[in-house]
Every structure is written in structure tokens, then in C-alpha cells.
Amino acid sequence: MQTHKLVPLFFCFTFLSVSFIPPSNSDLAADRAALLTLRSTVGGRTLLWNVSQQSPCAWAGVRCEQNRVTVLRLPGVALSGELPNGVFANLTELRTLSLRLNALTGNIPSDLAACTRLRNLYLQGNFFSGEIPEFLFTLRDLVRVNLGENNFTGGFPTGFDNLTRLKTLFLENNHLSGAIPTVKLGKVEQFNVSNNLLNGSIPQRLRTFDSDSFLGTSLCGQPLDACPVDGARGTVVVPSTPSATGQSVGNRKKKLSGGAIAGIVIGSLVGLLLIVMILVFLSRKISKQRSRSMDISTLKPQDLEIMSEKPMVDVDGGVGRNGSSGYSVAAAAVAAMVGNGKGGGGGGDGSSGAAGAKKLVFFGKTTRTFDLEDLLRASAEVLGKGTFGTAYKAVLEYGTVVAVKRLRDVNVSEGEFKEKIEFVGAMDHERLVPLRAYYYSRDEKLLVYDYMSMGSLSALLHGNKGAGRTPLNWEIRSSIALGAARGIEYLHSQGKEVSHGNIKSSNILLTPNYEARVSDFGLAHLVGPSSTPNRVAGYRAPEVTDPRRVSQKADVYSFGVLLLELLTGKAPTHSLLNEEGVDLPRWVQSIVKEEWTSEVFDLELLRYQSVEEEMVQMLQLGVDCAAQFPDNRPSMVDVTRRIEEICRSNGSARDPQQPAGEVVVSHGDESSIL
Template identity: 30%
Template sequence: MERNSSLRLPMLGVLLCFAISNALPSDVNCLRSIKDSLQDPRQILSTWNFSDNTPGFVCSFIGVGCWHDQENNVLEVSLRDGGLRGSFPTGISYCTSIQNLDLSGNDISGPIPINLAYVLPYIVSLDLSNNNLSGPIPSIISSLYFLILLKLDDNHITGQIPPQLSLDRIKVLSVANNSLSGPIPSSIAKCRFLTVLRLDNNQLTGQIPLELSQLDRIVEFSVANNRLSGPVPTFSFSNLTATSYAKNRGLCGGPLSRCKNKDDEDLFLSGFSIGLSVSTTLSMLFMSFYWPTQSISKMRSYLFIIKKLKGVKYHLIPTKIPNQQILFIAENVTEESKITTMEKYVCRMSLAELEMATNDFDYKKVIGFGNMGLMYKATFLNGLTLAVKRLHKFETFEKKFLLEIEILGRLRHANLVPLLGFCYEMEKKFLVYKYMSNGTLHQWLHSRPQVEGRKMGWTLRLRIAVGIARGLAWLHHNNVLRVAHLKMSSNCVLLDDKFEPKISNFGDSNILMNTSGTPSSASNYVVPHSNLDPYKEDVYRFGILLLELVSEEKGQQGFSNEIYEALRIAENCIQTHNDGETSMLQVYQAIRAIGNARNDDFVATYVELF
């Protein structure tokens, strides 16, 4: 069958189409604002030439990293040791997807913005060290929910360390070599993932909170050269020396001299009881390993205890245990490695904080449901609202969970729902997304108009169709992972506050290729529901979705030609079942051409959304 001429596109047209659609004006404006607001005596920003409009042109800028080299979607800005001068560039807020910012080793002066959490809401790594920043650390910094690294050392920062500074995910916190005063807040003990804590060379006073001993992952700790006094906390399995506490005349204990007022007998009894408790637990545990009739359910409990006992590694578990128990140990090691892999893509969150944000998963918080599980609206203590998907248990439960993380964690696009985190605890699995205030497209097409008295006009429907087509085309043809969705429907399309469509529900997807040209680790899972090529399955399903969008608009005055063209495109998509020649790239340009033919500002307005 001959293809419809409206879908016969030369490759040049496809490339030009993506050149326009992949430009993200907000990110371009972000970088332009940074360049304009900073003095650049060394001309390191001279490569930032904004006259180019090709896809991904900003990705070649010095110090700029992108989510994908064919899109102007900024992931990181690193201008370390550039000799840049000026105040903190608040225009960075236009880089809406930025996760890493490094302005260290420059001459950035003035205060840290008090609205930093609004400027960089999704920042993961923030390095402003070795500058000339002054003023206090703003307390709102505690709302940087996804922050893992914060370095403010070697500045002129004054005031106290905010007591609210209890960042759940922070691993590196360094505010050394400033002029901070007052006590060390005990709330830092809540930063349970901390590995580096540097508070040295300030004017801190009072005692070091003994609660800091709960930080069992610390490998680097320093409070040297302050005005601290009292006993020092004892960190488990660390090699801290006296240099970590140097030049604090009032400190004692640990690697320092003994504290004079300690009751040795109480210390001995306390240590003896703790040692006896651990020894008894280990003895009972190891005896149970050798006991031939030990049940696997108890083994699970005991292995959980082993994981909790600090310093006990898997290789220390006795080897003379039944085979099924050895397999269980190997299973846990594998799960840990999977979690480590997932943390490369998105933030890991705790079950406790998700329970608190959803009122213990109150049914009143449910905002959607699907084959994979229930979706909850979650409101966190810092006011951030996110969406949490609680996955059901089923045969392919884990595979769907890992697929969703691999796809949405590695791919970032304006028309894919942003995956921000995951939780994997006690055999329960959760996925955390950016909250989409307008729900699903299916709701708007079939129920919400009756409830809210609002109806989607044709212009909005057309824009939504273009956005969905663009997202699917990018999934099929990007060079990071080639993904077929396989379950495309109006239930899988979420709408943000501007009714921008976001494709979701990747649990049944097929990852066909990775960057090296070899099959992905997840690509073994192929959904056996269709004999179609997976790409063609998406084209077919998009055709059905387009019919759903058009169905109520056939007689709308003034748009009959556009609606007719949309119906022709939908027909070509559905014909994929027979001839299989239509690609999502062709579909995308064809439906985009409907909007391009308008005389109004459809194109300009739509491009701004990307």
C-alpha cells in the first residue's frame, strides 16, 4: 500500500522538525542569564554562543552537561575555578531540570539567595566553596529535598548553622573555613547518610551533640579549630584521630584525653551490657545456622538482624548452612546491588517519609490507579507535593519496577513524566514522581468535564496530541535508550498545570537498544500481547488515542479541515496493522504540520512549552 503523501517525509525534514521541537527556551535563557550576570575576565564563557539554534547546541558549551546531547535540556553547570565575578546567578532557575551546580573557586560574592529552594528545587549536588559569599546560611536550604552534596566551605559565611539543616539524603556536608558561630545543631544527626561532615575552622561553641554518634556511615569528620567543649561522640567503625578535634581546648574522650568527670564503673557496665547483648545475639544466630531444622522464615529474621548489626559483613556468615539458606543470602546481596544500580538514576527515599506524606497511605489520598498499583498524593513537611505509586505484588512485580526506574531514571524529556525517587523496603516498592495537578487525559476526556463544567477545546486537544507524538517519537529514536511503550492510552498520559502531556506507565515497555548498540539488561522482558513490531504497536495505539481526542470535535466550527487531517493521520496509524510502514517520526511531523499551517500563534506558544 502506498503511504499517504502527508506522511512522506525526507530525513532533512525530520531533522529540522526536531531542531525546532527540541529547543528548550527556558534552559537557553538560563544559560544566557548566567553569562550576562557574571563578569568573565578569563573569557571562559566565550564559547557560549546563542546564535546557534540546532538541537543540543548548548551541550557543547564549556561547563554545560545535558540530559541528552540532542536536546537543550541542561543537567549540570560546572564552572569551577573560572575566575568569574558577581553575585549568585538567580537566572539559573530557568534551568528547570538542573541537578548539579558547581561554581566553586570563583569570586562569587554577596549572600546565598534566601529563596534557594525555589531557584534550585531539584538540585542534587551544590558546590559554592572557595568564593566570597557572605551572610548566613538560609534556613530554607533544608527544603532542598534531593540534595546529596553541599559544599559552602572557604567563604565568609556568618551566623549559626540552621537547626533545620536535617537533609534526609545528604552525604557530603562541608561548611569549613567560614565564620559560623553558635552551637552545632543536634538535628544533623538526622542526616543518616552522611559520610563527610566538615565544620572545622569556624567559631562554633558548646558541646558536640552526642547524637552525632548515630551517623554510622561517617568516614571524614572534622570540628578542628573551633571553641567546643565536653566529650566527643563515638563514631562506630571509624578511624578518626585527634586531628579531627584539634585546637578545641575543652574537648575530651575518644582519641583525646579522658574526660575527668566520667564514672568509669558506669562506662564499664554500659559497655559490658551492650557487648553481652550483641555477643548473645550473634551466638544464638550462629547456632541457629548450624541447626539443621531451622526454618527459612526464622532465617529471614536472623539475616535481617545480621544486616542491622554494624560491621558484620555477608562474608562472615558461616558457610556450613543448608543450600536454600545460602541461596537466600545470595538473593539479598543481589537485591543490594540492584538498589545500588537504581540509586545511580534517581534518589532513594525511606518508607517512613512516604508514610508520613500520605497519612500512612490513606485511601483519601489516592488520585489514580492502574495495573501496576495505586497512585497517592503525597505532601511532605517542607510543603513539596509529589505523587507516590504503590506497586501491587504480582508475577512480574520486580521487573516492572526496575523497568520504570531504568527508563524514566535515564531518560529526561519534556513529554515524559519526571521520576524523582523510589523506595524499596520490607519487600515493598514505591515510585515517586512529580505531581501532575490535572490528572490523566482519560479523566478529562470522559469524566472531569462533567464534574468541573469544563471542556477541552480543539486547540488544546491538538497541542496535547502533538506533545504525545513528540514524546513517543523521541522514545523510539533517541540514542540513549530506544524504548517502545507498548501500553499507550489516554490513561498513560498525565497533564501538568499547563496541560502539557507527560507519558507515564513504563512497566510493560520494551527497551530495545542502549548506547553501546547491545540489548539492554531489561530488554529480555517482551510483552507477548501482540505480533506487531513494538514500535508499530505504539504507532497503532497512538492512532486509537488520536481518534479518542478527535471523537467529540468532528463538528466544531472553524476547525473541520484540521480535524479531517487528524483523522487521516489516525487512519494511517491504525493501518500499521496491515502495512506497518508509518513511523512515529512521520506521525509527529504530520500532526505538527496541522498546527504549523495556522495563522495564529499556535506554533510560537507551543514551542515555548518545551
């Protein structure tokens, strides 16, 4: 009888036990099916997942925890089309979703609302459209949201206030319109709505952010200009959006009073008269240019600045070169000198002024085929405005091309300047950009270098990203790394106290054969502190407190960042790297630890066969160079030796132009096909 009563209890217990077994395998199978649906719908070059593997956790860009997919990172992998509904409803444990820098269109799928544990959402750089969906505001765990550089329309949603854990909100470069409502956004630390159609007053809560967060809008109030006030009513006048400017003006036409019309006419006449007088004055000055030579030392710095107001390329930003053309070396720095009209004849005899000989001083075996007057008459274009001054390409009358750097913030005496610059001029190595000559006066210092026609590594890496771009293959990149290393090693061999102090991709110049030449060496000790604080942002070693005092180990750190830039294709100051406040070395280390190459190597490198081992070795070298503690970094001698070994192992038999169908990257005992 007692046994008979226990039977139902036994079956009940068995049923409950089976019911509460975690269905991990079936859930992972659902995750796998969802990823395959995504793959078949939007495709992409790096979604060549090895589907023979039952577990998707080894697929590139996928990370799992406790047999569930928790991270999906597929940035810049040429995804296109619309995201289908039904995919994210199965990825319910997803915590990070990164689909940035693709070509996805349409609306964000509504089933993303099922991912209630989502913390990081990176969708920037696509073509998503429509209004920002309301279901996003139900994902209460969101910490980072980046929807920038899309086609979102509508107003600024108040629903973001529901996301009480939100720290980053980027909505720039969309088509959001109207006023920003009063929002709390209590924990938001990073915010950007620039380049939208927003207008009206910036809410009080958002006024703590920099003006860069609101550029390209019609918003007003701190940190932008104060909002205009209707004097009669005492109310703030809401500025119109850029697209509605014509309409708003048309709706507010008012007749001008007679006094206003008279004032406009008189002002126009006075302005016209001033313009005519200035043109006459300038034409007389220019007519005297060929008939006299000038004493450059008599000019004031403010005279030189007047002529340098044309747009320049910021070399430090790593964008490119050839900012503007049609100057004489003048026009920005040198034509202003000629036009000043001060100083007498003789020009290079050194007889006038307290600054000594007013002529170009040449170094070593440099052939003296031109003088200062030739330089002053040269046509030129601005190459860029960099750390130590503005660089010009100067084409002399008989065809010689040189690069002229006009230094700024140099306040040392002539004796000290001569001593330091002659040490630089004595540097003789095939991997350095040679300094050919210099000019010194109290108010003006010029350096003359060989002109590098291919521009900088920075321009090559981060410049033209369009269809006409020629991808940089592994052989070119490794060769550039080796050439730069040899140049820096030579500098360090000149003495224990000798360092470069400003190593970055914009200071690695290239010959037509893509040979690297290190530039701007030896100038760090000449400039004043006002030029130095941010000059090597992203490259500076953590122990450096005074940018004018950089050790050789700090140079090694900067070179390590340069190597990582070559391999990843990402500038150290790229905003995408700084979303969570990490620098390039730390970002590389974190990605390598999580998923190896899915986000580390530049996509252009994945086109070539049989380079994965060398790439990994070079990546490790970059990480070693960028170690936090100086004693843990190798010397430049060791760095050069290791790069030479990597290049030798690369061999010459490989065809660098043959694209690879698949690149297999080792994960210890596992491998994944990218």
C-alpha cells in the first residue's frame, strides 16, 4: 500500500526534473539557426563561416558564454540589404551587437526588442532610415548606443530617458529635425547630435557637453551662441533649420525703413572704396617684387600670418596633403615677406640686421643650386599644418622641387638654434628625409628638405577610401615598417640622449617606390611648450609628462602604435576607438583576447594569401613596443631585427596581388575561417 502511493510521486518528480533541465543545446541551436538566417539574407565577405562546425561560438565575430551567443561583432564586412525580422528574436542573450560601417538599409528590425539584455548597440555608418524605433527604449540595460551616420528622420525621442544606464548616445550625421525636448539623460557621458536638422535652444542638461556635440545644427544656447531674443515679447526666437531657411525668411518679410536703406547704401560704397584702395596698394607692392631683394629678418610675424589664411590640411590629423595651391612660397609665408617692402638690397651678404647673415645656410655636400631669392620667388602649395609649423611644396623657376617648413613657436637664440639644427643637418641615413638648408632670423625660421612626392603614410592609410583607392598589400606595409624602424634606429645610435620625440604616421614620408623616410626628427627640442601638449595624441608614451623631453623608450612606444596603425588601418585618435575610452594598443589587446582577428586587422590585408603568420608576429611586436612600462619595451635595434626576420620569413615567392578566397587564422587548437 505504501509502495502504491510512492509511484505517482516518483513520476511527478521525474517530470519536474526533466522540465527544469536547462535547454542549453537547443538554445544554442536556435542561435546558430538565427545566425545562418542573417548570413543568407545580408551576406558579406567575412561571413564565410565554417558551417560544418555545429557550434557557432568559433565563427568569426561571434562570442558565446554558457552555450549562448552573447556578442555579435561584424563591423565593416560589406553587409548590405535589410536586416530580416526573426533573427534577433532567437538571440535573446545578446549583450553586444556591432554592425557598424556596413551598407545596411531599411528599419531596425522590431524583434531586436527581444534582446532585453543588450548593453552595447553599434549601428553607425550604415543607411538605416525611418524614425528611431520606440522599442529601443524598452531595452533598459543599454549602456552604449551609436546610431550615427545613418538616415534616421523624425524628432529627438524623449524615450532615451527610459534608458537609465545609458552612458554613450551618438546620433550625429542623420536627418533628425525639430527641437530637442527637455531630457534628463542622467548618466550620459558622451553625446553627439551634430549635423542634423535640429533647432531651438539646447536643454539645460545637455549644456555641459562641448560645442562639437552640436555642430552643423541650428541649435543655440550654451555651449553655442546665445539664442536670439524677441525684444518686444522678451521670448527666445527659435532658429529655423537649415533646410527651412528660405521658407522662414519668406514668411517674415518686412519692409526696411528709409534710414536702414540709406545705411546699407553708404556702407556698401565705403566698403567698395576700401577694396579698391587695397587692390591699388597691393598691385604697387607686387610690381616692386622683381626689382629688389629683401631682408627677411625685418618682417613681423603678424605680417606673415595675414597671407596664411587659406585652408590648410592638418598634418597632425593624418588626413592628407596638398591643401591648396597657387601660392608663391611665399604667399603664405614668403610672399608676405617680399610684399612687406622693408629691408634693403644685398639680400644675402649678411651685412644687415642683428640676426646675422640673411641667407640660406646649406649642409654638407648639398649642391647650392638656389639661394634665398630663388626660394622667395618659387611657386608653392600648402602641404599641411603640422606640429612644428606649416609645410610648403616649393617649385623653383628652373624646376627643382623642395619642401619648406616654416617653424612656429621657436624662441631660442641664434647660437642655440644653429647648434641644434646643424646636429640635425649632419644626420645622414637613407631612411631619413635629409635637411638641406635652413634660414634663421629673429622672427622667421625656415627649413628646406627634399620633397617626398608620395606624401605621408597617414595620407596613404586614411586618405582616399573611395573606389579608386589602391589597397596597401602586406609587402608594402611590412617594407614601410622596416624602413621607418631603420631610420629611427639610426637616430638612436647617435647618442643615448638622442630621440625623435614626434613619431607618428604623418611623419613617415614615402618615395614613389613606397620606401619610408622619417621626417621631423630633432625638432622637438626647438619649439616652445605651446606647440607640444597635444601634438602626439594617441602616440605618446604614458610616462611622458613633458613632450619636449622624450626618451628613446618613449620613441619605441610611439613606433609600436605606428605598427598597430599599419596593421589595423585605424588612426590612434579615431573616435570609434575612444567610445569606451581606450587607446589603440589597449583596444588591440582587448580584441585579440576576445576574438582574435575579427576586428583587429585591416580588411585590406585579408585580401592576400599566406600572410597571417607574419601579421600575427608583427602585431605581437607592436604590442610589445607599446608596453605600459618602459623597461618592458625592446630597443630599436631589437625591433629592427625582429621586423627583418618577419620580412625574411615572408619571402619573395608570394604573389602579393593575388586575392585570397579565405584566410585561416589560428586560435591555438582551433581555427576559424574569416
